[in-house]
Amino acid sequence: MNRRTTKFLSKSGRMTIFYIFIVGILFVILTPVFFLVSLSFLSTREAYQYPLPILPELVTKFKLEGGEKGYLVSVYDRLEGEYQTVQDTDDLNKLSVYFKSQLSVYMSEEEIAERIAEFEQTGEPVYFTGRKNLIHNYNTFFKITRDAGPAFLRSIQIALMTIAISLTIGGMAGYSFARYIFRGRNALKFSVLFVRMFPGVAIAIPMVIILVNLGFYDKPFGLALVYSVGAIALTIWITASIFLGIPVSLEEAAQVFGASKGRAFMRITLPLALPGLAAAAMYAFLGAWTETVSAIILTQFNPTFSVVVYQSLLGSVGQVNLAAAGGIVFALPAVFFTFLIRRYIRQMWGGITV
Amino acid sequence: MATLTFENVTKRFGKVVAVNDFSLTVEESEFLVLLGPSGCGKTTAMRMVAGLEEVTLGNIYIDKDDITDLPPRKRNVSMVFQNYAVWPHMTVYENIAYPLRLKKMPKDEMDSKVKDVAKMVKIDNLLERYPSQLSGGQQQRVAVARAIVVEPKIFLMDEPLSNLDAKLRVSMRTELKAIHAQTGATTVFVTHDQSEAMSMADRIVVMKDGEVIQVGSPDDVYDRSASIFVADFIGTPPTNFLNVEIRRENGVVNLVNPHFRFTIEDEIFTHVQNYHKDRLILGVRPENIIIVDEQDALFSSECLVSEPQGSHQVVAVELDKSFVKIVAPAQPKIGPGETVHLNFKHETLRFFDPDTEMSIDLPVDDE
Numbered sequence: 001m002n003r004r005t006t007k008f009l010s011k012s013g014r015m016t017i018f019y020i021f022i023v024g025i026l027f028v029i030l031t032p033v034f035f036l037v038s039l040s041f042l043s044t045r046e047a048y049q050y051p052l053p054i055l056p057e058l059v060t061k062f063k064l065e066g067g068e069k070g071y072l073v074s075v076y077d078r079l080e081g082e083y084q085t086v087q088d089t090d091d092l093n094k095l096s097v098y099f100k101s102q103l104s105v106y107m108s109e110e111e112i113a114e115r116i117a118e119f120e121q122t123g124e125p126v127y128f129t130g131r132k133n134l135i136h137n138y139n140t141f142f143k144i145t146r147d148a149g150p151a152f153l154r155s156i157q158i159a160l161m162t163i164a165i166s167l168t169i170g171g172m173a174g175y176s177f178a179r180y181i182f183r184g185r186n187a188l189k190f191s192v193l194f195v196r197m198f199p200g201v202a203i204a205i206p207m208v209i210i211l212v213n214l215g216f217y218d219k220p221f222g223l224a225l226v227y228s229v230g231a232i233a234l235t236i237w238i239t240a241s242i243f244l245g246i247p248v249s250l251e252e253a254a255q256v257f258g259a260s261k262g263r264a265f266m267r268i269t270l271p272l273a274l275p276g277l278a279a280a281a282m283y284a285f286l287g288a289w290t291e292t293v294s295a296i297i298l299t300q301f302n303p304t305f306s307v308v309v310y311q312s313l314l315g316s317v318g319q320v321n322l323a324a325a326g327g328i329v330f331a332l333p334a335v336f337f338t339f340l341i342r343r344y345i346r347q348m349w350g351g352i353t354v
Numbered sequence: 355m356a357t358l359t360f361e362n363v364t365k366r367f368g369k370v371v372a373v374n375d376f377s378l379t380v381e382e383s384e385f386l387v388l389l390g391p392s393g394c395g396k397t398t399a400m401r402m403v404a405g406l407e408e409v410t411l412g413n414i415y416i417d418k419d420d421i422t423d424l425p426p427r428k429r430n431v432s433m434v435f436q437n438y439a440v441w442p443h444m445t446v447y448e449n450i451a452y453p454l455r456l457k458k459m460p461k462d463e464m465d466s467k468v469k470d471v472a473k474m475v476k477i478d479n480l481l482e483r484y485p486s487q488l489s490g491g492q493q494q495r496v497a498v499a500r501a502i503v504v505e506p507k508i509f510l511m512d513e514p515l516s517n518l519d520a521k522l523r524v525s526m527r528t529e530l531k532a533i534h535a536q537t538g539a540t541t542v543f544v545t546h547d548q549s550e551a552m553s554m555a556d557r558i559v560v561m562k563d564g565e566v567i568q569v570g571s572p573d574d575v576y577d578r579s580a581s582i583f584v585a586d587f588i589g590t591p592p593t594n595f596l597n598v599e600i601r602r603e604n605g606v607v608n609l610v611n612p613h614f615r616f617t618i619e620d621e622i623f624t625h626v627q628n629y630h631k632d633r634l635i636l637g638v639r640p641e642n643i644i645i646v647d648e649q650d651a652l653f654s655s656e657c658l659v660s661e662p663q664g665s666h667q668v669v670a671v672e673l674d675k676s677f678v679k680i681v682a683p684a685q686p687k688i689g690p691g692e693t694v695h696l697n698f699k700h701e702t703l704r705f706f707d708p709d710t711e712m713s714i715d716l717p718v719d720d721e
Contacts, residue, residue, distance in 0.1 A: 249439035252406050255426040256433045257504060258456035271443050 036331075040324035041134050043104035045086075047321035049079065058132055060105050064115050065125035071095075071116060075103065092116075104137070105130035137325035141312065145326065148308050154220050155289060155305035156333065161224035162231050162288035163281045169228070170235025171277060175269075177236060178243035189240075192233045200226075200294035211298060218300045226294055231284035238283070242276030243269070282341045289334050305330055355382045356417045356507035356540055358403065363412035365398050365564075372398040374564040376412070380508075383538045385531070389551040390561035391587070396544045399561075400510050403542065404433050416507050427456075432506035436513040438497040440485045446472070446496050447481040453504045471503040474533065491522045498530070502537055509539040515550060527553055548588045552576065560584050577702075582711040585637045585704060591668060591679040594643070596636040597708070600629075609636065613673055614653040618700065629707070629714045637704035640668065641681040643696050645688075651695030660688050669694065 039047065041056035061076035063083045070090025074083035087098055092109040099105040099112075107130050119126045133139075142148045176182075177189060200207070207226060208217065216222030246269055254264035292306040299307060309326040358380040365373040373395040380386045388396035401407040403414060405426035413422045421429050432453070440449050447468060454464045472478040475495040485493055494514060501509060514530070515523045531554055534541055545551055551558050552572045560568045560575055560583075568580035579585035585593035598609040606617050648654070655671035655678075662684065669680045669688050680696065688694060707714050 247437055247439060249435045249437055250441055252404075252426075253433065253435060253439040253441070253500075254452075255406070256404050256429075256431065257453035257500065258427045260425070260427060263456075268441055 036324050036327055039321055040137055040328045042321045045102045060103050060130045060132055062128050063125050064119050104132045106133050137321050141322050141325045145308055145312050151303050151305045151308045158220045158224045159285045159288040162227040163284045165228040166231035166235045166284045170232040171239050174236045174239030175243050177240040192236050196230050196233050204297045218302050223298055227288040231287050234283050235280040238280045239276050242273050246272045278341045285337050286334055357382050358508050359415040361413045364410050366410045371564050380540055383540055385534050385541045385556045387551040387555035387558045388544045389558050394561040395564040396561050397512055400512055400542055400544050404431055404510055405429050430506055431508040431510055432501040432504050433510040434497045434501045434514040438493045440493050440496045442485050446483050449496050450499050450503050467503055471499045475499045490518055509541040511543045513545055580713050582706050591640050593637045593639050594678045598636050600632050616652055633708055635706040635708050637706055638698055640679045642699040642702040643680045645682050646695050646697045648695050652697040654693055654695045657688050657690055657692045657694055
């Protein structure tokens with residue numbers, strides 16, 4: 001082997017290892033997401049099979065024949081490769097309900113009656129298919145989970161309030177940390193991080209007492225306040241560094257050329273700080289949207305969506321496929337918001353290099 | 355066009371005095387340069403004119419109007435910043451137009467003004483670009499365009515050329531001077547670069563530690579430096595300083611150094627007639643030391659280093675354990691180790707008090 005070949009091989013070897021590594025990372029990141037999405041589309045029967053199907057069945061195959069108590073209904077099982085008997089009854093309503101709740105197949109009693117008539121005519125087993133309703137789990141989740149819809153709206157409301165509070169206060173604080181030198185500046189900057197050191201559970205009791213006294217217990221605004229404490233801290237750190245990166249002279253120039261201090265800030269500094277504010281908003285949103293522990297403690301009749309999803313994992317409603325559907329619904333706004341902001345941040349970065 | 359007057363202006367930052375009792379009048383259409391090392395208060399003085407720093411004591415006037423406590427936007431001054439401070443989220447056009455927009459100028463008028471000014475500073479082909487797409491020199495031009503489009507009473511420039519590369523800096527000097535000639539705006543220009551100051555200024559204000567050391571034309575501060583600091587700060591290479599003893603013998607004045615001794619003629623030395631200490635510091639500019647034949651030499655020394663500059667050469671010799679630099683004609687070449695015979699141009703010698711470091715031979719104006 002000459003040197004060039006060796007070099008080529010060592011380079012391609014390195015690239016191979018690099019890509020194996022990247023694919024490995026992607027696999028680790030995407031597998032749980034894929035699993036959750038797939039699970040949320042499985043029918044209850046599929047969800048409790050072992051091993052769990054990797055992909056949901058889109059169409060369910062049925063076999064109908066005569067049985068001891070009436071009609072024997074079998075469902076084709078992909079894993080076993082054969083029909084498995086699931087019901088032996090002559091109660092059409094029971095069959096229809098079973099199809100819906102266990103198999104996510106919406107088939108009316110009349111449609112089932114037609115199949116039975118077919119069977120009665122020929123005496124031979126009748127094979128037919130039913131299209132699976134993919135959003136069955138999602139429908140069911142909102143139907144059977146107490147308060148899921150209002151809780152969803154409430155969570156959005158809380159997240160938006162958290163953004164508003166933390167950006168207003170944190171943004172202003174970040175600006176002063178970046179622009180002004182004042183007594184106790186460093187101590188204050190540290191204390192801002194200090195508040196994030198306490199887990200919600202650790203300070204649950206004082207939090208409840210304070211919120212009750214303020215009259216905000218079990219109210220969205222109360223939770224927004226609690227979330228803002230942590231979000232403000234992060235906002236201050238993000239915005240302070242962003243404001244630090246924007247030269248004071250840009251604002252000063254605007255003042256010299258005829259803008260008031262406030263106007264110079266609004267027209268010059270604020271637009272340039274938007275990427276930082278967007279990032280801070282994203283963190284505030286995600287923090288408020290996903291937080292569960294404090295929400296469990298601080299709400300009673302007005303839970304947030306995260307609490308609802310958490311509860312769907314427990315007790316009588318505890319069905320994994322329903323919980324997965326709830327989880328997806330729970331994740332979507334966060335994903336949506338993150339992408340919305342991300343695009344915006346990139347847009348801003350295209351325009352400035354300060 | 356306006357005059358700018360500082361009246362006993364003092365600026366303190368806590369206990370630090372940045373500018374101390376600064377009084378000065380900038381005349382109409384004058385190009386005044388504030389020159390000094392960093393931290394001398396020159397930028398602070400300028401920022402007080404812009405209203406970006408509060409004045410601790412004293413007053414600032416534009417014409418007859420006291421602007422000391424006015425907010426920046428009401429002062430009718432404009433400024434070019436060291437880092438250009440062009441707004442990165444606005445196009446070149448918007449950058450230049452924004453000050454006019456703030457003045458609520460009608461659109462048509464604004465548009466033609468922006469285009470005129472852009473043409474004047476040669477960026478009329480860049481109007482739609484964003485600053486991040488411009489070179490440093492182009493951004494500089496945008497900053498200048500923005501500053502002249504508002505037709506200010508006072509035009510402030512805070513080290514506008516210091517971020518440019520050496521060659522561009524020199525060519526921008528010429529352009530800024532040309533623009534000044536065209537607009538005739540009263541200009542205050544801050545720099546720490548003495549050659550920039552020399553080449554651009556109508557008058558130079560040399561500052562140090564918040565104090566004004568000397569105010570004068572470039573020739574004044576160069577040829578008649580008020581102190582050792584000024585003589586050292588201005589000129590490349592700087593003035594050479596030599597300790598000498600004054601010996602008054604038989605009615606003539608001799609200046610004596612371990613290496614040389616010479617009689618100074620009365621008419622040159624008149625300014626120091628009243629000086630009664632027996633030592634002084636002799637200041638001699640490198641171009642005022644001349645290479646002569648051996649018989650005319652005041653002293654001789656060995657060349658240590660010579661730096662050819664094309665048009666001339668800088669020769670360093672050792673005297674009194676310090677370098678003395680000489681600007682000599684480019685030819686003949688002088689190499690290290692070569693002995694050079696030197697003399698001073700007597701009429702150019704400056705004399706400084708070793709204690710106060712101030713000049714003792716400044717011609718008195720009212721004589």
